[in-house]
Amino acid sequence: MLKLAIAYLRDRPLTTTLNILLLAISVAMLVLLLQFGAQSEQRFEKDAEGVDLVVGAKGSPLQLILSSVFHIDQPTGNIPLSSLELLRGDPATGRVIPLALGDNFEGYRIVGTDSTFLDLHQAEMAQGAMFEAPMQAVMGANVAAETGADIGQKFIGSHGLTEDDSTDTGHDHAPFETVGILSPTGTVIDRLILTSVESVWDVHGIAHDHDHGEEGHEGHDHDAKPDDHGEHDHEGHDNEGDNHEGHDHEDEGHDHADEETQETAQLQDVRGELEPELTALLVSYRNASGAIRIPAMINRQTEMQAAVPAVETARLLSLLGVSLEGARIFAWLLAAVGGLAIFVALFSMARSREGDLALLRVMGATRRQLFGTILLEGLVTAAAGAVLGWVLAHGLLTAAKNSFATMRDLGLTAWQPVPQEGLIIVAVLIIGIVAAIIPALRVMRVDPAEILSRAS
Amino acid sequence: MQLQVNAIGKSYGAEPVLNGVSFSLADGEQALLLGPSGSGKSTLLNIICGLQRPDEGSVEIDKQVIASPDSTSKSDEVRRTSLGIVFQTLRLVSALSLRANLELAQKLQTGRLDPQLIDQCLDSLGIAHRAGARPFQLSQGEAQRAAIARAVVVSPKLLIADEPTSALDSDNTQRVAELLIEMAKTVGAGLLIATHDDRLARFFPKSYALDQGELQPC
Numbered sequence: 001m002l003k004l005a006i007a008y009l010r011d012r013p014l015t016t017t018l019n020i021l022l023l024a025i026s027v028a029m030l031v032l033l034l035q036f037g038a039q040s041e042q043r044f045e046k047d048a049e050g051v052d053l054v055v056g057a058k059g060s061p062l063q064l065i066l067s068s069v070f071h072i073d074q075p076t077g078n079i080p081l082s083s084l085e086l087l088r089g090d091p092a093t094g095r096v097i098p099l100a101l102g103d104n105f106e107g108y109r110i111v112g113t114d115s116t117f118l119d120l121h122q123a124e125m126a127q128g129a130m131f132e133a134p135m136q137a138v139m140g141a142n143v144a145a146e147t148g149a150d151i152g153q154k155f156i157g158s159h160g161l162t163e164d165d166s167t168d169t170g171h172d173h174a175p176f177e178t179v180g181i182l183s184p185t186g187t188v189i190d191r192l193i194l195t196s197v198e199s200v201w202d203v204h205g206i207a208h209d210h211d212h213g214e215e216g217h218e219g220h221d222h223d224a225k226p227d228d229h230g231e232h233d234h235e236g237h238d239n240e241g242d243n244h245e246g247h248d249h250e251d252e253g254h255d256h257a258d259e260e261t262q263e264t265a266q267l268q269d270v271r272g273e274l275e276p277e278l279t280a281l282l283v284s285y286r287n288a289s290g291a292i293r294i295p296a297m298i299n300r301q302t303e304m305q306a307a308v309p310a311v312e313t314a315r316l317l318s319l320l321g322v323s324l325e326g327a328r329i330f331a332w333l334l335a336a337v338g339g340l341a342i343f344v345a346l347f348s349m350a351r352s353r354e355g356d357l358a359l360l361r362v363m364g365a366t367r368r369q370l371f372g373t374i375l376l377e378g379l380v381t382a383a384a385g386a387v388l389g390w391v392l393a394h395g396l397l398t399a400a401k402n403s404f405a406t407m408r409d410l411g412l413t414a415w416q417p418v419p420q421e422g423l424i425i426v427a428v429l430i431i432g433i434v435a436a437i438i439p440a441l442r443v444m445r446v447d448p449a450e451i452l453s454r455a456s
Numbered sequence: 457m458q459l460q461v462n463a464i465g466k467s468y469g470a471e472p473v474l475n476g477v478s479f480s481l482a483d484g485e486q487a488l489l490l491g492p493s494g495s496g497k498s499t500l501l502n503i504i505c506g507l508q509r510p511d512e513g514s515v516e517i518d519k520q521v522i523a524s525p526d527s528t529s530k531s532d533e534v535r536r537t538s539l540g541i542v543f544q545t546l547r548l549v550s551a552l553s554l555r556a557n558l559e560l561a562q563k564l565q566t567g568r569l570d571p572q573l574i575d576q577c578l579d580s581l582g583i584a585h586r587a588g589a590r591p592f593q594l595s596q597g598e599a600q601r602a603a604i605a606r607a608v609v610v611s612p613k614l615l616i617a618d619e620p621t622s623a624l625d626s627d628n629t630q631r632v633a634e635l636l637i638e639m640a641k642t643v644g645a646g647l648l649i650a651t652h653d654d655r656l657a658r659f660f661p662k663s664y665a666l667d668q669g670e671l672q673p674c
Binding site: 003004007008010011353355356359360361362363364365448449452 | 565
């Protein structure tokens, strides 16, 4: 009977294909929405774990969280280096992690930070060691896998936070050396390249003292660097993805145009030397009083803003949830239309196939067998649509991940089925069966004698 | 196989169609059931084939009741495994190839598959080269032979044909009659043909005429 059901489906290829496609599209949409919702939520929860507060430049708090915790959006601006000491000196704070953003390598963000960032994400070294000297970098697991980076290899960062942002201004005067590769953590750190904050400043020619941070900079000869970079114009250089026109090192091998250098020097004369800055601080509280006092203090008494990841993430998920819910309703409507299309196809077929059905009855097919054949047609159509839709959804996720940097930054995993996908498939199979029940009941009532006498 | 039709009566409302019809066929015997349209031939065949129940009387094959006013599922099974039926117009399932039709008939009626018998029937009927064709791809003659093949591959005890030559000219009528007789002999089945075409009478040693619900030997 299954063979017969499939033969009947193949007998009307256009209708069958359209019905399968309708269901496949709805299943693909539902699976995509499910994957997007589930993985985003999981990702947000995991990445924000251990971060009670983010301090950054004034602007959108959501943007600050997205850029500093999830590394998706552009930063809101820079904050003074002194803010790090201010917060580290506060008795209510536990861990205060500095972040300095601005460059990328092949679309992966280069993050200036210190070893506490690894502690935050419970990251461990898979190969090599933690960066210590300037221009040393540690690759996240995904970055290393995707770029094929190995210990000892050098790479040159590009200005901007994504490949799309990257200008032609590769920092070829200041190559990084890969000294370590992290084990996979399933968090955002897998997709980041870590280096010291000082290295980020060095790349951008920002003069700085050696003893501001906790990283050992013993081997870092800064006597020459500030001089080298002292002529820079930092007007456009704010570590957050602006173009890099002010970034014209004078040291050998730097190929910026002379006129640009002159322009930079003139601007610098006007504005003075750029102070070392940070992009954001990731803060965890030592005690509950910090949660009340520190955000208020930052927001009221400084030029910075404090944003709470839990609040902003909840807001984001709420906003996303409304959109996802709308799309989900649409997808279920599409599935219902698919079911309706199966119903219409089988119902009209039941009449046009009366002769066949009468013949089958004469040959000994029972009413139950005929009923089962029609149900099987609905079920096979729905199953084909469900499987095709499922494959389509995961295929699209793979393609999107490979094609769009934002999708990659979101850290979505393409082939990571969740149990709810099984429920979607079961629901679509039920739709197929329900759509076939009425036509199947109609078929059961076929009177072969009447059909045969009518035919002859 | 012995077919015994005992005093079959059937009415549609107040109008009687069959009135105490009785006849018998011995093992391997061949007979013709003649009658004009509306004489009750199709109703009688439908009752023998189990598509309709008689109001009274019974039909037996080898002393097993296959049709009566209170037919049971057991009688359905006896009938299904005993009869091969050739219908005038409804010959093959449209979605299946000729071979798949024969396989389906074998499976449904006998519960097993006998590819060798299928090949033999297709060869005997000269349509082996059309085994993969779908019903709409067959000519009228091929379709007629395909219908005979479908009835024969189930190794019936009795082959029944309803108006098998109604749309055929004299030459084809003779050819189909000869094929049915030959195939019935090949599988050792009896043969009962219902027709209004009295040209077939010369092929059969035994004929019955059905008129106004009454059956008379001719």
